Amino acid sequence: MSRCLRSERLVTALHDDELDNPLRREVASHVSGCVVCSHRLATLGRMQELLSQTFDDEIEKIEFSNFWRGVESKLQEQPLPWKVRLQLWRARWQFNWPLSAPVWAAAALLISTTLLLSNPPSFNTETASNEIVSPPVSRSQDTRSVAFASNQQAHIESLSAVSTVSLWNEPASNATVIWVSEDDGGMP
Amino acid sequence: MESSDWELVRRCKEGDRQAFRELVERYQRKAVAIALGMLHDREDALEVAQEAFAKVFTSIQQFKEEASFYTWLYRIIVNLAIDRQRQKSRQPLLERNDPEEGESSLIDMMPAEASADPYEQIKDKELGEHIRRAIAQLTPAHKAVILMREVEGLSYEEISEILQCSRGTVMSRLHYARKRLQSLLGRYL
Numbered sequence: 001m002s003r004c005l006r007s008e009r010l011v012t013a014l015h016d017d018e019l020d021n022p023l024r025r026e027v028a029s030h031v032s033g034c035v036v037c038s039h040r041l042a043t044l045g046r047m048q049e050l051l052s053q054t055f056d057d058e059i060e061k062i063e064f065s066n067f068w069r070g071v072e073s074k075l076q077e078q079p080l081p082w083k084v085r086l087q088l089w090r091a092r093w094q095f096n097w098p099l100s101a102p103v104w105a106a107a108a109l110l111i112s113t114t115l116l117l118s119n120p121p122s123f124n125t126e127t128a129s130n131e132i133v134s135p136p137v138s139r140s141q142d143t144r145s146v147a148f149a150s151n152q153q154a155h156i157e158s159l160s161a162v163s164t165v166s167l168w169n170e171p172a173s174n175a176t177v178i179w180v181s182e183d184d185g186g187m188p
Numbered sequence: 189m190e191s192s193d194w195e196l197v198r199r200c201k202e203g204d205r206q207a208f209r210e211l212v213e214r215y216q217r218k219a220v221a222i223a224l225g226m227l228h229d230r231e232d233a234l235e236v237a238q239e240a241f242a243k244v245f246t247s248i249q250q251f252k253e254e255a256s257f258y259t260w261l262y263r264i265i266v267n268l269a270i271d272r273q274r275q276k277s278r279q280p281l282l283e284r285n286d287p288e289e290g291e292s293s294l295i296d297m298m299p300a301e302a303s304a305d306p307y308e309q310i311k312d313k314e315l316g317e318h319i320r321r322a323i324a325q326l327t328p329a330h331k332a333v334i335l336m337r338e339v340e341g342l343s344y345e346e347i348s349e350i351l352q353c354s355r356g357t358v359m360s361r362l363h364y365a366r367k368r369l370q371s372l373l374g375r376y377l
Binding site for chain 2: 009013017057062068070073075086090
């Protein structure tokens with residue numbers, strides 16, 4: 001009996017499959033011939049059976065079809081590191097195109113430059129960028145408005161008979177300067 | 189052919205969401221089983237398991253592939269479950285005398301304050317309910333070892349890795365948990 005009390009831990013380890021072969025065989029041999037230890041081993045086996053069956057039954061009652069959705073919702077609640085957010089964005093958009101990022105950056109730059117050059121801001125389609133131009137305003141007219149390029153319009157409140165109207169367009173800053181001078185005929 | 193855990197983790201690190209979903213579907217039942225054993229509440233268990241997977245995804249870059257994925261996952265689940273239990277201020281009853289022979293049934297031994305647990309709305313005396321209530325008597329540390337050993341079939345080494353304790357501590361806790369459960373479930377064993 002005292003030997004069986006000492007071997008309680010060994011019987012437990014045998015049940016848990018934690019014994020190496022020589023010791024395992026020795027303990028198994030003892031258990032087969034010992035009523036106390038065989039009862040102990042059987043009790044451990046029964047407990048394991050009850051516990052695993054209990055939780056297996058409980059898990060079977062649970063519906064897992066929405067489990068993934070719950071995980072996604074938890075992900076949205078958590079502040080993700082920027083690296084993870086970038087990875088998720090890439091995965092969501094199926095960004096599988098073979099070109100590398102520098103190529104795409106170069107392409108974006110080319111497209112934006114082309115758009116800028118093909119549609120420069122201008123008040124007069126016939127003029128160069130920094131030219132001073134005088135729209136065909138007769139001195140005898142009291143002009144109220146002058147139309148420039150397609151989508152730009154300036155309004156001149158009033159002109160005297162000797163007024164000269166000059167326009168200066170600066171594409172770099174997209175600014176248009178209107179000069180209205182008296183007598184001297186134009187911009188300084 | 190089914191991908192290994194390592195392959196799925198590698199793909200997760202590259203942002204492959206489908207790989208992460210495969211990992212979730214592979215381990216969701218085990219994750220919920222552990223959480224259920226720790227918390228005794230189905231909704232809490234589902235929520236903790238989902239939180240654990242979310243935490244896995246956000247920390248996936250830190251995971252070293254020489255370790256085991258499911259031990260890492262279980263560690264997260266156990267820690268989250270313990271935190272959840274603390275938040276709910278559920279105190280397992282440790283100081284109970286072992287039942288002597290002929291003593292009244294297990295139900296009579298259950299503490300009154302445990303009746304708030306959904307598990308404890310017992311309409312009949314099914315064995316499963318007795319077992320769950322018996323497990324509820326254990327501390328979180330003892331619950332964790334008994335669940336991982338008896339339900340998940342993990343080795344002492346794996347359990348010690350999950351709980352970040354020595355193999356000897358695992359054996360000691362397991363021995364105590366089994367003794368405790370045997371005393372509570374004696375008539376069924």
